[in-house]
Amino acid sequence: VLELKNPVHCPLRFRVTSSVDSLNNLLQHDWIKIKALTDSTIVYKNHAFAKADANDINIAARFGDPMLDVLPHAIQFPVKHGDRVKIMQGYNGSFSHRKINSRYALDFDMKTGDTIYAADEGRVVGVIKDYQDGGNDPQWRDYANFITVYNNQANWFTQYVHLPKDGALVQIGDSIVPGQPIGLVGTTGFTSKEHLHFNVFKTADSGTGTESLPTVFEEQIAGASLRKGEVVRRN
Numbered sequence: 001v002l003e004l005k006n007p008v009h010c011p012l013r014f015r016v017t018s019s020v021d022s023l024n025n026l027l028q029h030d031w032i033k034i035k036a037l038t039d040s041t042i043v044y045k046n047h048a049f050a051k052a053d054a055n056d057i058n059i060a061a062r063f064g065d066p067m068l069d070v071l072p073h074a075i076q077f078p079v080k081h082g083d084r085v086k087i088m089q090g091y092n093g094s095f096s097h098r099k100i101n102s103r104y105a106l107d108f109d110m111k112t113g114d115t116i117y118a119a120d121e122g123r124v125v126g127v128i129k130d131y132q133d134g135g136n137d138p139q140w141r142d143y144a145n146f147i148t149v150y151n152n153q154a155n156w157f158t159q160y161v162h163l164p165k166d167g168a169l170v171q172i173g174d175s176i177v178p179g180q181p182i183g184l185v186g187t188t189g190f191t192s193k194e195h196l197h198f199n200v201f202k203t204a205d206s207g208t209g210t211e212s213l214p215t216v217f218e219e220q221i222a223g224a225s226l227r228k229g230e231v232v233r234r235n
Ligand SMILES: [Zn+2]
Pocket: 089, 096, 097, 105, 106, 107, 196, 197, 198
């Protein structure tokens, strides 16, 4: 019996495999989708599973349901009302915004300890807050603190990256409105200097499971038009 639990406010999908070929051949390898805040129990009736060791079963989990349509809408710059902020790296930036899961990310030139304000509404579905360090080397890529918010109308995720240790002001499950303080700027993970890495993405079946999305900000400012060094203002 496999019990799958989804404790967050977005769809999750799971894939069950086994390192033991005879078991792996009995498993369906499609992603099992589970709606937000829903649990599911799967019963495997083949006797081979009764003798299996739990360690022989591998379960991969990913955010979201790639079949849901994305419904774009304008979002806010992630700073306080009336504040200005400089773009440090734009779409397809040569330093680190090259991959399918990051190509439409924006880096905002902010100082360590500055407050990050929510760009979009939704529910917090991910908070990593315990990492302390970072550096200018891709080996740091997996050691960033971040907050992930899911908007269930748009079916997309907004993500705020490089927060300092304990730099999240929200918790998983919190309901977020645009303009709400949600975290602090830091330097954890792969970064050459303090800044906010901001990314909007949808889930995908391919690659790492996410695809970065181009977005439009308030007053119809296209993210694609924002160049390194440009200063934008939040109304
Ligand atoms: Zn970045």
